[in-house]
Amino acid sequence: MMSFSAKKRSEYIQTLKSEHFDLVVIGGGITGAGIVLDAIFRGLKVALIEKRDFAFGTSSRSTKLIHGGLRYLKQLEFGIVHEVGRERAILYKNAPHIVIPEKMLLPIIKGGSLGRRSTSLGLFVYDKLAGVTKKERRFMLNKAKTLEVEPLLNTDILRGGGMYVEYRSDDARLTIEVMKTAVSNGALCINYVECTDFRLNDKNKINGIAVTDSITGEAFIVQTKKVINAAGPWVDNLRKIDLSLKGKRLHLTKGVHIVVPKNRIPIKHATYFDVPDGRMIFAIPRDNIVYLGTTDTNYKEDTNYPYADKTDVAYILAAANNMFPSVKLTEKDVVSTWAGLRPLIHEDGKSPSDLSRKDEIFISESNLISIAGGKLTGFRKMAQRSVDVVCAQLKKEEGKICRTCSTEFIELSGGNLEGKSIEDYARQLQTKNKNFDLKEITALVKKYGSNSNLILEISETKTNNDLLLAEAIYSMNEEMTNNIADFLIRRTGRVYFERNNLEEKIDKLHQFYTEQLCHDNETALRFKEDFYKEYEGVVQFKS
Ligand SMILES: Cc1cc2nc3c(=O)[nH]c(=O)nc-3n(C[C@H](O)[C@H](O)[C@H](O)COP(=O)(O)OP(=O)(O)OC[C@H]3O[C@@H](n4cnc5c(N)ncnc54)[C@H](O)[C@@H]3O)c2cc1C
Numbered sequence: 001m002m003s004f005s006a007k008k009r010s011e012y013i014q015t016l017k018s019e020h021f022d023l024v025v026i027g028g029g030i031t032g033a034g035i036v037l038d039a040i041f042r043g044l045k046v047a048l049i050e051k052r053d054f055a056f057g058t059s060s061r062s063t064k065l066i067h068g069g070l071r072y073l074k075q076l077e078f079g080i081v082h083e084v085g086r087e088r089a090i091l092y093k094n095a096p097h098i099v100i101p102e103k104m105l106l107p108i109i110k111g112g113s114l115g116r117r118s119t120s121l122g123l124f125v126y127d128k129l130a131g132v133t134k135k136e137r138r139f140m141l142n143k144a145k146t147l148e149v150e151p152l153l154n155t156d157i158l159r160g161g162g163m164y165v166e167y168r169s170d171d172a173r174l175t176i177e178v179m180k181t182a183v184s185n186g187a188l189c190i191n192y193v194e195c196t197d198f199r200l201n202d203k204n205k206i207n208g209i210a211v212t213d214s215i216t217g218e219a220f221i222v223q224t225k226k227v228i229n230a231a232g233p234w235v236d237n238l239r240k241i242d243l244s245l246k247g248k249r250l251h252l253t254k255g256v257h258i259v260v261p262k263n264r265i266p267i268k269h270a271t272y273f274d275v276p277d278g279r280m281i282f283a284i285p286r287d288n289i290v291y292l293g294t295t296d297t298n299y300k301e302d303t304n305y306p307y308a309d310k311t312d313v314a315y316i317l318a319a320a321n322n323m324f325p326s327v328k329l330t331e332k333d334v335v336s337t338w339a340g341l342r343p344l345i346h347e348d349g350k351s352p353s354d355l356s357r358k359d360e361i362f363i364s365e366s367n368l369i370s371i372a373g374g375k376l377t378g379f380r381k382m383a384q385r386s387v388d389v390v391c392a393q394l395k396k397e398e399g400k401i402c403r404t405c406s407t408e409f410i411e412l413s414g415g416n417l418e419g420k421s422i423e424d425y426a427r428q429l430q431t432k433n434k435n436f437d438l439k440e441i442t443a444l445v446k447k448y449g450s451n452s453n454l455i456l457e458i459s460e461t462k463t464n465n466d467l468l469l470a471e472a473i474y475s476m477n478e479e480m481t482n483n484i485a486d487f488l489i490r491r492t493g494r495v496y497f498e499r500n501n502l503e504e505k506i507d508k509l510h511q512f513y514t515e516q517l518c519h520d521n522e523t524a525l526r527f528k529e530d531f532y533k534e535y536e537g538v539v540q541f542k543s
Helices: 006-018 030-041 070-074 078-094 116-130 143-149 171-184 232-241 310-323 379-398 422-432 438-461 467-478 484-491 503-516 521-539
Strands: 020-026 046-050 100-109 139-142 158-168 188-191 193-200 206-213 219-229 250-261 270-274 280-286 289-293 336-345 360-363 368-372
Touching (some): 006 219, 006 467, 020 379, 030 046, 030 171, 046 193, 078 158, 100 143, 139 143, 171 484, 232 250, 232 336, 232 368, 250 310, 270 310, 280 310, 422 438, 438 467, 467 484
Parallel strands (some): 020 046, 100 270
Antiparallel strands (some): 100 158, 250 289, 250 336
């Protein structure tokens, strides 16, 4: 069984340099993580590299819903609705700690995109296609009942509502749990290693990749039979290096979310509501905050650091104030923001919101297998399709027979809640850990599921009940966390959702990672600067 510790990074780099792999995956977002999980269970020798941290790209910046894709119904993409609906049920079974059913309210308004009948029919079709269980089927409400459910709604334009079930998740944590499961079954996954070029054999087919370790600066070659390019918004950069950027291309669109304290918009339910321009956005309560989004605009700037600007924020605030007029949100209420890039496939003449979210695989002459488009929700199927390509090629070329895809049946790391709800599992943990209250333990279970046990053990034996430090240790040893940005942004989401008293903890945590991982001054400074670059983008927005 492989470990996944930042302390053993140089050992992993050594393995990456010296072994010969069946498959190397470029990109440590949800797509790459899903592929590496699928491949290891098919019996392939597989490695994954990520140029920054796992989930650094779009996979930490989505709406964080594992959804059946109601909006695709409007675009008549029945196939997507059916597939992601089924995937949602599989994910809930395999990772119940991070895939949480959430009742969603769909207000029907005067002049809105859906009328009462079409909403009822739409949600009915959606439930059927997504195969939802009886208890989660939609129900319709009249105006009075809708206002009872959500008194903050705009009575002037409200006509009624529909209730259906979506699933809330944490994209970056889902990515890391998928990756941890792959690693514990033998895959090699390393962050801060960037692919810079490809190596070709005498038939001009890829048989290796050139990489740079961005922590040490060392450059080397990784030998592999097959390469999958799962680089999200950067897929075309690698296709360009491969000289295969012809025909279909990516079309990047930016989506922004804002975070507001719950007491400034005390909605009782997650809501999916109309914006006056004809689009729809979400308002999703999460502990003490509500996050709202998203936008959908063409994007051509720096792909590493997409941020919300004042126009994005004003758009979401205006939409919220239109639907919940008494809240009167202003810029001052926004505690943090994030912006993600959708790696969509370009279609001439289509606006950002009309572009299909379908995934597609491109295979170049040199045999670079690129996968683009798609959704967080559909990652398992995308992985299956990509690994099917690899297995078919290996069978043809060397008679190798892969096992069939089995990820449908694989419980993800942290997912063993023993059939209990998060709350009941937390209660059970608390009976054995009286040093922490139920709220603290529940918060832990929502992030780490059944692995919370290990963190509580560390806090008792190593950190004198300092739970944050215990989390930082666990994260370093079990989730390859190298620095404060990895920990505070992607492993725990604290920068977005738990800003209270965060600033006073930053220096202590930075010092912890620097000392534990023996970073030299230059590396420590770079990590700190990188953190503040991301942090400032999250807590400020440009004019
Ligand atoms: C605003 C927004 C909201 C969304 N909401 C939802 C939602 O609610 N539900 C849903 O199902 N989907 C949603 N999506 C879609 C979903 O988030 C994406 O489809 C998914 O995260 C894409 O994952 P990925 O792994 O393909 O790309 P990414 O997560 O971007 O991963 C690609 C990785 O490749 C790395 N990389 C790039 N180049 C190299 C290189 N040369 N060497 C090594 N590594 C490299 C990058 O650093 C990056 O980490 C949303 C998307 C956006 C933008």
